Amino acid sequence: MGILSLIWKIYLGLIFVITAVFYYPIIFPFLFSLKGKRRAFRIFGIWSWTFRILCFYHVKKINSHEPPKGPYIVIANHISYLDIFLLYSFLQQSPFLFLGKSEILSYPLIKTYFKRMNIPVYRGTNRKAAKSLIMAKQEITAGWSIVIFPEGGIPAQENPKMLNFMNGAFQLAKTMNVPIVPLTNLNNHRLFSDPTKILGLASPGISKVVIHPAIGVEEISKLTQEELKVKCFEIVKAPLKSRYPELID
Numbered sequence: 001m002g003i004l005s006l007i008w009k010i011y012l013g014l015i016f017v018i019t020a021v022f023y024y025p026i027i028f029p030f031l032f033s034l035k036g037k038r039r040a041f042r043i044f045g046i047w048s049w050t051f052r053i054l055c056f057y058h059v060k061k062i063n064s065h066e067p068p069k070g071p072y073i074v075i076a077n078h079i080s081y082l083d084i085f086l087l088y089s090f091l092q093q094s095p096f097l098f099l100g101k102s103e104i105l106s107y108p109l110i111k112t113y114f115k116r117m118n119i120p121v122y123r124g125t126n127r128k129a130a131k132s133l134i135m136a137k138q139e140i141t142a143g144w145s146i147v148i149f150p151e152g153g154i155p156a157q158e159n160p161k162m163l164n165f166m167n168g169a170f171q172l173a174k175t176m177n178v179p180i181v182p183l184t185n186l187n188n189h190r191l192f193s194d195p196t197k198i199l200g201l202a203s204p205g206i207s208k209v210v211i212h213p214a215i216g217v218e219e220i221s222k223l224t225q226e227e228l229k230v231k232c233f234e235i236v237k238a239p240l241k242s243r244y245p246e247l248i249d
Contacts, residue, residue, distance in 0.1 A: 002199030009195055009202045015054050023047045024112075031116035034142065040117060041088075041095040048088035056204035057082070057191065059090045062239070064211040070094025070145040072179040072214065075169050077236050078149035079160050080188035081195070086207055087147065096145040099136055099168070101153065119146070133172060140176045148172075150232070160189055160240050162233070170228045177217055180228075182235045184210040186243055210239045 027043050030036035052059070067074075071094060076083065084098065098118040119139065121132045136146050150165035173180050186208040193200030212235050220228060 005193075005200060005202040006198055008204070009192070009198075012055055012192065012202070013195070015051060019047055019050055019054070023050075027113070031112070037117065038095050042092070044088045044117070045092050048085055051085060052089055057086065057207055058205075059086055059207045059209060061090065062186070062208055062210050064209075065213045067091070067093050067181045067211065068179050068214045068216075070096075071140045071143055072145050072181050073140075073169055073173050074145060074147040074181045074183055075150050075165075075232055075236065076147070076183040077160065077162050077185055077240070078151050078154050079185050080154065080192050082188040082192045082207060083149070083185045086188070090209070091211075094145040095143075096147050097136075097139055099132065099146055099148045129168075133168060136172055137176055140172075140178060146172065150229075154194065160186070160244055162237055162240065165229050165233050167225060167229065170225050170232065173220055174225055174228065177221070179217055180215040180220065180232060182212040182215070182232050184212070184236050184239045186210065186239060212236075 023043065023046075027040050027047075030040040030043070051057075074087075074091070074096065084100075087096075099121055100118055101121055119132055119135045121129065140146060146169075148169040150169045151163040152166050153163075155161060155163055169180070187205075188207055190201050190203070191205050191207060192202050215228075215232070215235075223231065
């Protein structure tokens with residue numbers, strides 16, 4: 001199984017690079033204006049669908065609820081790199097930007113996409129982290145939704161046990177007075193594990209995701225930031241607890 005997983009990871013890598021090179025000249029001209037960025041977002045959705053078709057990934061939305069009219073903040077658990085790329089193909093209701101780690105800026109090709117279509121989080125100092133939140137506020141004001149993985153990264157272990165949430169997403173929701181849409185990724189860690197783990201799990205299949213009911217502005221205003229963080233953590237964790245009871249505290 002390990003060798004087959006390795007072959008699949010190599011195949012995925014090739015498809016990603018080939019499609020990135022193909023879509024780069026199509027997306028690039030739209031990255032330098034506000035109106036163009038929205039068109040680029042739609043093209044990202046087409047790119048994501050192309051990747052899914054060529055890599056035989058189907059997304060199944062379980063107990064899915066329609067998100068409200070944007071902008072809003074999406075918070076989700078993070079168990080695979082697939083969490084990021086597949087999202088473009090099934091959450092197109094409101095154009096969104098990712099709030100993600102600045103290390104991605106070191107990747108060729110992806111650097112240009114990420115810098116223009118997402119918000120890098122610099123974790124070196126509080127000042128730089130605060131700058132990322134200021135940028136996120138500006139984008140919400142401009143009508144963009146924001147996607148945040150509050151765990152801050154993918155857990156080291158190859159299972160969906162969640163890490164504690166950080167505060168940024170919930171501070172942002174309360175400050176900007178926008179809804180939160182919780183989302184649970186159920187099994188992407190089995191479809192594509194950490195690429196640095198050469199023989200780790202990887203295969204085609206069905207990516208299962210739960211889009212929870214939105215937490216509205218009125219409810220958010222009544223909760224403290226800590227209460228909101230705990231509530232969101234429990235909402236996202238609940239489907240995982242049901243599916244993997246042996247892994248969840």
